[in-house]
Amino acid sequence: MEKSKNPTVVYSVSDFIAVLNQTLEFAYPVVEVEGEVASFKVNQGKYVFFDIKDSEGSVNCFMTVWQLRMPVEDGMKVIVTAIPKLTRWGKFSLTVRVVRPSGEGAIKKSFELLKAKMAAEGLFEPERKRILPPLPKHIGVISSTDAAGYADFIKILDDRWSGVRVEVANVQVQGAGSADQIIRAVNYFNQQEVLPEVLVLIRGGGSADDLSTFNDELLIKAIAGSRIPIIVGVGHETDETLADLVADVRAATPSNAAQILVPDKKEFISSSYSTVRSLVPRMLQTIEQQKQGVRHLLVGAIGLTGQAIDQEIIKIQSTNMVLSQLDPGKVLTRGYAIIRGKLKKGEIIEIETFKDILKVEVKNVTTK
Amino acid sequence: MSRQNKSIEEKTAELRKLVSWFDGDQFAIEEALEKFKQAEKLAEEIEQDLVTMKNEIEVVKRKFDSE
Numbered sequence: 334m335e336k337s338k339n340p341t342v343v344y345s346v347s348d349f350i351a352v353l354n355q356t357l358e359f360a361y362p363v364v365e366v367e368g369e370v371a372s373f374k375v376n377q378g379k380y381v382f383f384d385i386k387d388s389e390g391s392v393n394c395f396m397t398v399w400q401l402r403m404p405v406e407d408g409m410k411v412i413v414t415a416i417p418k419l420t421r422w423g424k425f426s427l428t429v430r431v432v433r434p435s436g437e438g439a440i441k442k443s444f445e446l447l448k449a450k451m452a453a454e455g456l457f458e459p460e461r462k463r464i465l466p467p468l469p470k471h472i473g474v475i476s477s478t479d480a481a482g483y484a485d486f487i488k489i490l491d492d493r494w495s496g497v498r499v500e501v502a503n504v505q506v507q508g509a510g511s512a513d514q515i516i517r518a519v520n521y522f523n524q525q526e527v528l529p530e531v532l533v534l535i536r537g538g539g540s541a542d543d544l545s546t547f548n549d550e551l552l553i554k555a556i557a558g559s560r561i562p563i564i565v566g567v568g569h570e571t572d573e574t575l576a577d578l579v580a581d582v583r584a585a586t587p588s589n590a591a592q593i594l595v596p597d598k599k600e601f602i603s604s605s606y607s608t609v610r611s612l613v614p615r616m617l618q619t620i621e622q623q624k625q626g627v628r629h630l631l632v633g634a635i636g637l638t639g640q641a642i643d644q645e646i647i648k649i650q651s652t653n654m655v656l657s658q659l660d661p662g663k664v665l666t667r668g669y670a671i672i673r674g675k676l677k678k679g680e681i682i683e684i685e686t687f688k689d690i691l692k693v694e695v696k697n698v699t700t701k
Numbered sequence: 702m703s704r705q706n707k708s709i710e711e712k713t714a715e716l717r718k719l720v721s722w723f724d725g726d727q728f729a730i731e732e733a734l735e736k737f738k739q740a741e742k743l744a745e746e747i748e749q750d751l752v753t754m755k756n757e758i759e760v761v762k763r764k765f766d767s768e
Contacts, residue, residue: 468710478760487758495754496709504765514765521763598751605713605744608720612740615723616733623730 350419357417366392366427367412367435370405381405385413385427396429402512402549404446405432410439414509431509433545440541444548448575451550456557456579463562463581466530469594471498473522473529473561475515478503482537482587486566489588494595500529506536512549519555519563532563533594534576535587539568547574556580566590709750716743 344352368385375381381396383405394413405411412435415427434443451457476483478501490497502518505511515534522532534556536547546552547567556563556579565576566584577583584590657663661671665687674682676698684691707715719740722728 468713470708470710487756491756495751495756497756499756499758501758501760502763502765503760510766517765517768521761521765602744602748602751605716605747608716609737609740609744612720612723612733612737616730616737619728619730619733 346423347421350421350423353419357419361417363414363430364417364427365412365414367410368392370409370411371407373405373407381429383407385411393424393426394429395426396432400430401432402551403432403434403443404450405443406446409442410435433509437541440545443545444575447548447550447553448578451553451575451579456553461557461581465562465564465582465594468494468596469497469530471527471529472500472594473532474499474501474535475504475518475522475532476501476535476587477506480506480536482535482566485537486533486535486587486591489591490595493591493597495598497595507539507543507546511546512552515546516552516555519552519559523560528561530561531594532559532561533566533590534563534580535566535584535590537568537587538572544568544572544574547576552576553579564590564593709747709754712743712747712750716740716747719743 366385368387371384371386371391373381373383375398379398381394381398381401383394384391385394386392394415411432413427413429414431414433415429417425418428419425434440455461474483474486476486483501487499490499500522502521504514504518506515519532519534522529536544544567547565553575556565556576562581564582564584565574565580566587566589567574567576568586570585570589582593584593665671665685668687671685672682673685674680676682676695678695678698680695681692682695684693719736722736723733
């Protein structure tokens with residue numbers, strides 16, 4: 334029997350599906366497809382099903398809830414990163430790894446939905462915010478070392494302060510996988526034996542799509558769960574990301590993050606000297622107060638001494654007066670006389686008056 | 702720890718403590734001059750440290766593009 338030159342291969346159904354999947358895997362290992370979400374649903378809290386469609390067609394999509402990093406709802410325009418696959422039931426599906434919003438409207442919508450969700454979980458509450466160390470000695474920086482924002486941060490840090498140990502985790506700050514890299518960096522610093530005192534997450538300005546990395550749900554939760562306080566400085570002053578909102582401190586820009594983190598050394602030195610100089614008037618004031626106190630005491634002491642002396646003088650004068658009253662000579666001037674000798678009949682006695690001394694004989698003595 | 706090994710933060714804390722001594726009940730004019738000299742020296746050391754020290758920047762070797 335003659336054999337066919339081009340024999341047709343007959344596959345079993347499962348082999349056919351396997352071969353087709355191999356072909357798809359070879360031809361389209363990963364695809365990115367843009368479209369509008371329809372029939373979005375989550376089964377058993379684990380499995381996510383939706384269709385992605387445009388005006389001409391529709392494709393089924395499947396993923397797990399853990400892979401879904403942004404809120405999705407019907408009508409939202411998204412880009413899915415996925416692996417095309419034929420299921421064993423012969424249904425074509427995209428096994429989705431990443432969903433990201435597409436277009437300004439969808440980015441904004443996604444941002445608002447996630448913001449509301451995170452706010453409902455209390456992640457933006459002011460009570461959660463921690464105070465940064467006033468003079469950090471050891472900081473961890475999470476950024477791309479090629480980014481302009483990183484260069485700005487280091488320049489301002491060097492200009493303002495010295496003696497800081499800066500550990501830098503070089504990560505991608507935009508595009509697919511960037512949020513995961515930042516999460517790993519946050520976890521890396523949190524697992525170190527010696528923790529940095531503060532983490533700094535920075536990147537310069539960019540489009541809404543570039544900054545969407547900082548609106549990733551798992552990244553928001555990683556920042557919220559960090560043991561180390563985090564300052565986030567992403568984009569320009571007008572840009573707002575959810576990473577900003579969940580951070581302990583929000584900086585308007587990477588440069589602003591450095592300004593918040595450390596004081597200006599020139600001002601610090603000047604302030605130190607000024608503090609020391611302020612002690613001089615305090616010392617002089619104290620010396621003056623003490624001088625016045627001593628002076629006051631001296632005046633008081635002199636006054637008291639004078640009073641005591643005056644009192645003594647008065648006493649002496651008074652005593653003098655008494656004594657002068659008792660002076661026999663004074664008594665004689667008042668007409669009295671002093672009698673000396675025995676008052677006995679026939680005795681000769683002496684009588685002294687103010688002017689004379691008389692010798693007289695006692696003729697008679699009569700007791701009163 | 703000798704003063705030479707103290708960080709700027711520790712020296713600043715020490716300076717603050719000295720200054721608060723001048724405002725406190727412990728203040729005594731007999732000790733004030735010595736404390737003032739210490740404060741002056743600390744301010745000089747803080748300046749010296751800030752002028753001479755550099756920030757030490759080290760990019761960690763670990764790559765973050767995979768687990």
